[in-house]
Amino acid sequence: MAHLRVINPNTAGAMTVVIGGAARAVAAPSTVVTAVNPDMGPESIESHYDEALAVPGLLTEIAAGERDGADGYVIACFGDPGLDAARELASGPVVGIAQAAMHAAMLVGRGFSVVTTLPRTTGRAWDLARRYGFGEACRGVHACDIPVLALDDPASGAREAVAALCAEAVAADGADSVVLGCAGMAPFAAEIAVRVGVPVVEGVAAATKLVEALVGLGLRTSTREEYAPPGPKRYTGLLSGFTVPTEGTLAVHSP
Amino acid sequence: MAHLRVINPNTAGAMTVVIGGAARAVAAPSTVVTAVNPDMGPESIESHYDEALAVPGLLTEIAAGERDGADGYVIACFGDPGLDAARELASGPVVGIAQAAMHAAMLVGRGFSVVTTLPRTTGRAWDLARRYGFGEACRGVHACDIPVLALDDPASGAREAVAALCAEAVAADGADSVVLGCAGMAPFAAEIAVRVGVPVVEGVAAATKLVEALVGLGLRTSTREEYAPPGPKRYTGLLSGFTVPTEGTLAVHSP
Amino acid sequence: MAHLRVINPNTAGAMTVVIGGAARAVAAPSTVVTAVNPDMGPESIESHYDEALAVPGLLTEIAAGERDGADGYVIACFGDPGLDAARELASGPVVGIAQAAMHAAMLVGRGFSVVTTLPRTTGRAWDLARRYGFGEACRGVHACDIPVLALDDPASGAREAVAALCAEAVAADGADSVVLGCAGMAPFAAEIAVRVGVPVVEGVAAATKLVEALVGLGLRTSTREEYAPPGPKRYTGLLSGFTVPTEGTLAVHSP
């Protein structure tokens, strides 16, 4: 039985519910999914500023997962915020949803289009594609210009707008799959796949299955050098709760 | 319940047994693993010539899997022979073990060393790493100079030689994981991981879990253009059995 | 005097005649061109499946060439099927027509557009461009959506369609040459070059001259590791004729 902690790094609880649902919809019967969000940080993540400030809260959730015996983690925001830091804290594997969606897309096709929310986030999507090795396979990143928290508001027309943009993107890019660029788009995936006629990869589901796979393989993040647990260090001020008191003893928690 | 067809593309039945074991060791309880090998082609794959001639047999096994209702496929040879052609035939996902092992290594670390059998196969490993997007993450490809079929012969000293080479490779390459470069090395993975102290990724297991994950996500190879089923076409001579009689009706079989 | 074996890897004899003509039109007076096609495999190559199944027949023709004392080989299909395996068998150089055309284009300009047949083959063209080092120089791959065997049918309108697409491609891509993406387009090259006003490189002719050049330089495929002749190995079933009986003694033949 695997315990997966699926972390929505923003503070919007309604979105955490959506994310938890997306994860549980694909998880194996033997997998326990715990969907959480921190109680500190931004209510949605739509800029580098938001992303940076979502990381402390994310790390408290990783630390909480360690205390609770989590076997693996999903970072359920398409910018994969704090992935490297989370890997240092977690004893089990950690996968971001952009990472997972791009990996999955590469296993079922040759090149993908990313369809995301705000235009200002497209640079981050490209950075991640290149970081993961998919700079050539990522054929285009397209923004529908709808804020994250409006995605689940029927009045926003998001479902239709995202579907239409997916169809346009595939044609314009010569892609053969679509990667949805926001956890909030999870509920749209199945419908869009039918409409566009190509695999549509939604990251929360993809990450859930990939972490399950890694846990099943007994694979964890390498601790050779870079991702070894951080050594003891004093943190001060507002962040004093993040102090690492002793080697191998994580004490990170939300003060 | 998922039916996975794990295809050893060479004709060495003993190796198929090893491969089937490696797949079943990690498969979910609800997954049925069918491990097979074709009855045509080379007894091991150690050259481009062998690899090319393993593909017709592999394709007969894909076609057989389609007739049997397989949900997904593993190509259990580290050169990932015939992957593109297999994707055209199969209705479910197809993953090669080099592909799977490299993807998994990228999810648990930053850069991997490949340890393989004969020096003449290192070029193919590099080609695959680049094809999959991991040309930079692949830090080195190292050959132990032991033929494929000698790997399971205790007299070959393969277990020790491969383990020693893995340790050397990680240090020389500054890698933080190891990818084992032959299906025949599957039984060595756990022991080497302990010895070297980094994740050691074995492709048969990795591919089994990744295909399970894709099946669980409802993802199949895109049929937009490149990987659409091949159209009707006449094949002649020795290969006349590979004729595609009508659109959408696969008739490939070993004559 | 150089003996060149120009191999059409599909079984369409009419196309072999066209290919032989294209090769002889540029060959030196002292070069003997033998244009052949195998008697096994697909009648045209339009998918990865076709390509994979064209390779055994191609290899029988390489082996036949070795018995006949061929000095060099051209693989006359734009997917360059079986190039790596052929290099292992042949004592003289082997050049594929995609490879040759791209190399030649790079010697007379800065960037080329590829104009090919079916949309499903564009992925392969990109793979080859990247494999040969020309991923940046290849500015675009465009498909005219005419099947290979229809190219020489006046009713298909292929000549006009290909010419028009070449002109569009150069303008859209900012290319300064065109690479024709199918051996069957060889007869169109001269006319299109005049019409579009840039060098139009046809692979059969280009490969013929490049193999002549290599033979004239006394260069053969390196036998250091990767492309050394395959060692002895037993092949079974339908492909038992491909058994390599002893080191250095090629016995490949169509059974």
Next chain:
Amino acid sequence: MAHLRVINPNTAGAMTVVIGGAARAVAAPSTVVTAVNPDMGPESIESHYDEALAVPGLLTEIAAGERDGADGYVIACFGDPGLDAARELASGPVVGIAQAAMHAAMLVGRGFSVVTTLPRTTGRAWDLARRYGFGEACRGVHACDIPVLALDDPASGAREAVAALCAEAVAADGADSVVLGCAGMAPFAAEIAVRVGVPVVEGVAAATKLVEALVGLGLRTSTREEYAPPGPKRYTGLLSGFTVPTEGTLAVHSP
């Protein structure tokens, strides 16, 4: 007259003094350098965890700089933490010291070696080199295995160890310059340059001059899409002080 805010993102005040000195040593007479560090976060930055948790404090210092009318900013930690987020907040240019040092090295040579502190940070240095376009020009990243805060302790032997490693790195890498990989190495640069005989680039000084140059050119971070100021958003919990109340009115401050 330009006001430069040089931000040490860790909380070690002694290091801030060193950094301020390095900046003032090269600043133009008309430049006012304000060297600061936040009062929240880690006392040194030696892991992804540290780096992520240094960013909130860094951002408070950017916001403070905006209130104080700073014309430009230096992020004085070699991981360039929070650079993208800082660019969103700052009206003037922001340059990280890894970025600056690599850019400067590229203006005086062909390829550089990076010499840094702990082995676990080399991955981040490679990420930055690739992000900035210098993945090929970065010839190697070498760690002296001395913690950041020990650099200015004569008992650590850091000065000698770093100098020796610079000499070895240049020879091993075939580099023609050295980039020092930690702000704490600033006092060593001149001496090492003499000893090794190649340009040794220290990032605090380099960033100071590059920001001066950008200010002199009237160039600021582009606000087209990605780096536009973040929109209004509620932050909660420990980080509620980071709330952006209204468009264009930055209210970030350490609560």
Next chain:
Amino acid sequence: MAHLRVINPNTAGAMTVVIGGAARAVAAPSTVVTAVNPDMGPESIESHYDEALAVPGLLTEIAAGERDGADGYVIACFGDPGLDAARELASGPVVGIAQAAMHAAMLVGRGFSVVTTLPRTTGRAWDLARRYGFGEACRGVHACDIPVLALDDPASGAREAVAALCAEAVAADGADSVVLGCAGMAPFAAEIAVRVGVPVVEGVAAATKLVEALVGLGLRTSTREEYAPPGPKRYTGLLSGFTVPTEGTLAVHSP
């Protein structure tokens, strides 16, 4: 006090005046700018032929600068002609204006469009972008099709044409800054920046500030191997004046 020699490598004195003005407009009060052009070579640089033949004259100006005690050099033509050779001759740093503009653009944004003069020069701009590491960051190169010497002729409509093309380029390329691709466009930069709403980087100004920065940092071109001063060598014929008589004694001069 820094002496900067800003070299217009063509023989058009009016353009040298413009270039000198652009450099002085941004130079520090303590910087002395000497703007010169050689008396040999082409009157403008619009082809590889022109560029190659501008280099001897450029080198005479570098040598003259060395005799005059110049601290650094700007090569004020967007092709950065002779940069590598100039670095060998000069004891201080040498920066080309394409190089400077691209570096500066990378410090204030994520990706730039280049707007240049004649279509035939776009290949060179791409070559330089790739050489400097910005092959991905360079989002497009656009030519206004106005000859260099017509840029300052009001009748050419250049100011308007260049501004309009900059706006189009940014939108088409998804760039967030513009690099002006000719020294003759220097007077247009400020106006275009206002009109397009993104940073517009003009290379003469950028190079002036970057050379000032390098001089302020005490950095000079590395003399390890590649850019060491050329050894003694006899030059004959028309170019006999370029003979290097003895190690370390530069005697290059216009005969």
Next chain:
Amino acid sequence: MAHLRVINPNTAGAMTVVIGGAARAVAAPSTVVTAVNPDMGPESIESHYDEALAVPGLLTEIAAGERDGADGYVIACFGDPGLDAARELASGPVVGIAQAAMHAAMLVGRGFSVVTTLPRTTGRAWDLARRYGFGEACRGVHACDIPVLALDDPASGAREAVAALCAEAVAADGADSVVLGCAGMAPFAAEIAVRVGVPVVEGVAAATKLVEALVGLGLRTSTREEYAPPGPKRYTGLLSGFTVPTEGTLAVHSP
């Protein structure tokens, strides 16, 4: 019958004799090889400075070839000096010997080592490899530290030193061919190939055959934009002889 002009761009007549011999040794019976060198410029090319100053003389030889009806050109210096400019002047194809050798090596193997003369020239070899698309295939560039003009002096021990370095390079780089990095090494190629056991590609011979091939294919440098003949332009001073008087009328000559 093809007229090939093989241009040694330095002024060392003895080297021109060697180069002419290497070209004639492989040229077809119907090819007339004219080996020349300019009477202006450096006596050998061993720096960027030398290379830049070899180009005017090279261009006079291209212009002379145009007057004499040359069908194609070889630039017989491994830095391929002036290649782009020469392409603009010449109506037939122009190939540099580094370019030719690298292309030929790619046709007979997977990766090559370059063995060249002085360490200061290795940067140029890497630049060319990347420019031609072979940045990954070039496995290493090694310098024997023997000046160009000493290569044919038996007392220099060059023959032995170069051969030994080729053997070391192949082993260290895992290459399967060698590219000789100086025209002066042409006489060593055959002997080294036997000794090292891999293809050894010498650029003068390779370029001769490639230009013959291009001429035989009727291919010339594209005149679309970049390589179109340079337009009329006034050249002054020492270089006034390079003036282009009218469109399409080349008047370049050594004054």
